[in-house]
Amino acid sequence: MKPFGYLRARTTDEAVSAMTRHPGAVFLGGGTNLIDLMKLGVATPDLLVDVRGLPLDQVADTSDGGLRIGATVRNSDLAAHHAVRTRYPALSQALLSGASGQLRNTATTGGNLLQRTRCPYFQDISKPCNKRVPGIGCPAREGTHRDLAVIGHSEACVATHPSDMAVALAALDATVQLYGPDGERSVPVTDFHRLPGDTPDRDTVIRPGELITEVLLPPRPEGAVSVYRKARDRASYAFALASVAAVVTARDGRIEHAALAFGGLAHRPWRARAAEEILRGAATTDDTFTRAVDAELAAARPLRDNAFKVELARSLAVDALAALTTRN
């Protein structure tokens, strides 16, 4: 590992100005992804700007009935939070389905959103990878890609985004609050992560030096229920092969509102707008659910070894929708 400086920022201004002074600086959250990548030689920062001392460690109600989640709130605390468990169960379930008790105690909201792909070539600096070195090539397309993308990928990169939390946030219409050299801005989670296109080195739309300060959840729509389902190679402590977050409001056998996002399938949480279109106003039957999910997954272009993920995603989503609508 390359030697580096360390700064514990006390204010968001101090954090952002350190980034402006040092082009080789990166923020340190819990470090569960960054330190791993530094050990692997994938991340080589000159300076770590530790954000855990910033006053961003609270979960609080907003005046409109939503929730404000600080960037340094630990994943375990967020999953256990009363308001999250009762109002946004999909978020709590997504967090609890990820990593381990130890890792969730360390990982932060901001770091979770910005964790890098688990593509094996990305993590191995002896192999080429367009995400590490743009233009050098992508061995995953022909090589080991069983766990990688089936939708929205490009010639340049077929990686997936590994976060479970981000999938739930995408379905819940959360927004990321950013503070950087040019001030504050907010970006919907659904627009925060990118598709790879020709520039797979950029996972998200975050700009150099920008700090995630918090994530905002809008109020839960009246009567909405939500769930997170995840399929993986073992029962616990494994990344998603496919996952789904669903938020549904149904009345008298009709769907009033539905939001659906897939995880494990793409370079970003995959918000299923085509499926949602079909679900809105339709009857809460298995036929509707299958039609809607199939319409979304028609855009899938699986690679040689990962077509099974499409089928997994399909059954997870249909089951999730059925479970949410038979409950009320």
Place this chain on the structure above:
Amino acid sequence: MDPTSERENSSGQLGETRHRSAVALHINGTPRTLTLDHRTTVLDALREHLGLTGAKKGCDHGQCGACTVIVDGRRANSCLLLAVAHDGARITTVEGLADGDRLHPVQEAFLARDALQCGYCTPGQICSAVGMLGEAADGFPSHVTEDGGDGSAPARLTAPEIRERMSGNLCRCGAYPRIVEAIEDVAS
């Protein structure tokens, strides 16, 4: 960090460019101050600088749990924690669990149930179990917790709950059945 380095850090100069800092850690109740390269993990500080070899290095990448210690009351993988980022932290390792000659109830249960074979994963399993029991007492849910809870009551630790909550600790010897029994003994 010592007071001088705090000033250096906030002045935005030295702390940013040098590669070593003084770090104060409270290990098993004893304050220890070390000057460490920033690359030093808490696991390496314990094992290489303080001679506390209870926490084990299995994978060094957060994948096995052998390095689990308790940091400010919560279990964590010490291989992924930088010592410099834990200046001032209270850390409990397996060496600090016993009360004098009286073993911690989780240690007693592991002995009584013979919940190990080679023992390499055991310090991590025990620290993880101690941390996990605290989380359950605080009402933390798990992936297998039935819906409807809101965290106001302690979580009930059935065998599936224990298995899920302990999934961050691998055991290559496969002592899992006895590990679950040992923890059930303490939880009930």
